[in-house]
Amino acid sequence: MKKKILLIIGLGVMLNYSCQKDKLSPVSQTQVEETPAELYSTPARVLSQLLGLYGAGVRGIGGFASFYSGRVQVYGDIKAENWINTSGNQITGSNTWSQNVNTTSDEVLNIWQQGYYAINNANQFIEGMAAYGTTTVNNPVLAASYVGEAKFVRALSYYTLLQLYARPYADGNGARPGLPLRLTGNRVFANFDMARSTVAQIYDQILKDLNEAETDVQLAYSTAALNTTRAHRNTVIALKVRVLLTMGRYADVITEANKIVGTTTFTATAGTGPTGRVANALQPNIVNVFRTPYTTTESIFSCPFVAGTENPGTQNALAYYFYQNGNTPGVSEFYLNPAGALSDPNWKATDARKTGLTFTNATNSRVFITKFNSISPYPDWAPVLRYSEVLLSLAEAIARTSGVDARAIALLNAVRGRSDATTVFTAANFVNGTALADAIIQERNIEFLGEGLRNIDLMRTLRTIPAKGSTVQAIPTTDPRYIWPISGNELLYNRLIVNN
Template sequence: MKKYILISWLVLMFATACNDDLLNTQPQTSIPEAIAYSTPEKILAQTNNLYKQLQNQSFYGGRFIVFNEQRADQFGQNDGNAATGSAVWNQNMASTNDFVNNVWSVGYTAINASNILISKMNETNVIPGTLAKNYIAEAKFIRAFCYFSLVQTYAKPYNQDKNALGLPLRLTPITTSGNNDLARSTVDKVYTQILKDLDEAEIDLPLSYSTSLLNASRAKKVTAIALKTRVLLVQNNFEKVIAESQKIVSATAPFQYTGEGLTLKLEASFAGLFGGSYTGSEAIFSIPFANSTTETPAAQFALAYNYVTQPILFLAAAGVASDPALNSSSDARASLIGTNVANQKIVKKFNVTTAPFRDYVPVIRYAEVLLNYAEAAASTNDLATALALLKAVRNRSDPNYLFPVIDVATKEGLIATIQKERDIEFLGEGFRLMDLQRKVQTLPAKKGSIGTAPLVLPSSSNYIWPIPSGELAANKLIVPNP
């Protein structure tokens, strides 16, 4: 029996500088696996399909970022409808919940697509070996990115118990039924594989692509390095965070990276990051949307709809929204905080507020690398470097701001100040939950229009999401979270 696979015809325009659309799509179709990798164009289409998996509205194309903000403490919820994630905000997720099942399914679909491509590229003679290695490296980056997202969602934090049950570690392609049974590897083994994939991807990924759009939306060497700084920070592996950061951050201000065909640095305008260009010097990795309405998320999944149009979420008065930086005419980040008709503060970073919702989703920004590096430097007692990196981020938005000496004079104070800067800088971008859980901190109680969500202790079963009911039914070797 011939094997069939689902493909999306997505063509990245490597050399056509006049075409600014990343995705040129045709309807999905099933074709025989034997011909899916038979030409260079079809192989490219399969590679591009990996990025489309991330673009899914249940993953980084939409609600996954919202889920992470709902579970943390910076937002209240206006809507009690299950379809808008009221159970997510209320910390009351069951294994049968559609969101719990969808995120898992989308993540593992992308992982399997990556595994298939890796396997095919190890066998192909259709394209040059160097290009095949490039595609394998992209697949390993996508696989690592998905595993990192899933292990943070469905398993205990690394610093809480690295020997706890993690995820089924699927590293070979599944193209037929009957291959579902696989036990969960430990959290530590999952992280080891994530870093192995990223290390190997770094070797064979290109330094840059032919356009700023491709540089912002496809994995390159610095993309793998930047993601490593995030993963290693979650592990409290500060020495390695520093080592990776130093590959792409200059030793002195203005902190930046310059390589072949690529410059990374903080953009001068914070508001400009979200103003429609999306592909400037700060965009290490973003999820793009082209001009086809079929690629954009449905309303309830879109970031702008959740934060602005409806809004489902508003900024909690007791959270970072009360920080002076977000209430100051001198800090550019305050310009992206607004007020809705109910007099609630809202985040306006994502401003395409009517369908189709075509805001690009920033996944990795250069500002994050600088703050990851700053926290690692402070944690290893290099307070001077940490402060210089922290100042670079703050003074981009508020050039004349001076940190009070009491906030930066000690290791503990500086680390706390760096965390506050992360909360301000990445508000609404899905970072807050990761920061709470990597430090094994309680998820605080929070108030919304639909009531009060309870605090969640690290020891509580709902500190992480349950293993989905769909996986429990299909995989005889998997066990649920305790």
């Protein structure tokens, strides 16, 4: 009898196991499901998915660390020589400033996470358009434009990550380790181990995305705000110019920049491209670029914010780091290094970039920039691409290929002259093309203070990162600290990746 009872119990256990064996492999309640058709079920929902790429992806809002809402620009500047840190706060970049980051530093973890979050969003959107969205939109031209915008976001994100986590293209002509090249959307938990592609392979993908996007995105939008916050054809070309300059492909820089820079007028009008293209141009007064409504023709691409509803987030905004004017200061964690761009005797006191965009604290003589001058909640728009950058990139490319060239000098004078009419460069000022290119790089140093380009300019030309006072030593190109290490989270979960 006992044997019979035990057998019945055993069978019951087995049956119970067979009925509940799914409990051994439960469906995750937190994983992202496969892209549902509902997300692309109406034209409005398709557009919402697209705009989300710019919001939670590029700007970095929605619970993730900031990206282009400010921190990328901050790190690209404070890693170089133009700033002195006052706080020592590791959460707000002191490790980057002091060249002391490691695999678990806040910025190393968060920028990697946010960059790949933006890339994954773009990948999922491109796949969603192929599966559902193109049919829903029922307009092949518009659908292609949407996909082009997603490719712009993916290209910008990969480019940004390369500048921090990989060696410059000039070091080995792109042969050094780059990044994991992820081109499919990750929607569920799975094995995503992936080795690093080379720097050149990542750049190849960036240019592929941008070339395809240039053909497909819209020439212009219906408002100045949309022309500043969504990728149109000039936006794509401007980013391509930056990418090619970073690669040292100067002849290609000239080809691309000439699409949106007139021969003598230095504006992007209908005469330099298809009718309807955005007429990008320098502002007569540079201060206007950084003041409401932030939608000048010089602002090719910016990340927008609205006080009270769409804020850049705690400790993310540019004004939080750089702004002070005596009466309504930001936190002002960084002020201008007296031995940096400020020490250039050719940057005159009457230059509008000093009179209109800097403030000197009379108590301690510290100089701050006032480009971003809105206090908490810091709704200043964050600039990503400006037309003045395209002009100076073109000027440098011409100087490096044609020497002391009249058009390169004229482009340099266009940017300097709108802020300092008393300085006019001539061919006599430069002994050769290298000297002219150096002057252009220094003009970029002044023009883009606080906008995140300085460290890129140093690295793409394989220059030593200068010391910052007696506190932070110079970093030569051979120093491992020249670039950031790979994110510790990626090293933990990706078994195929190798650290820098």
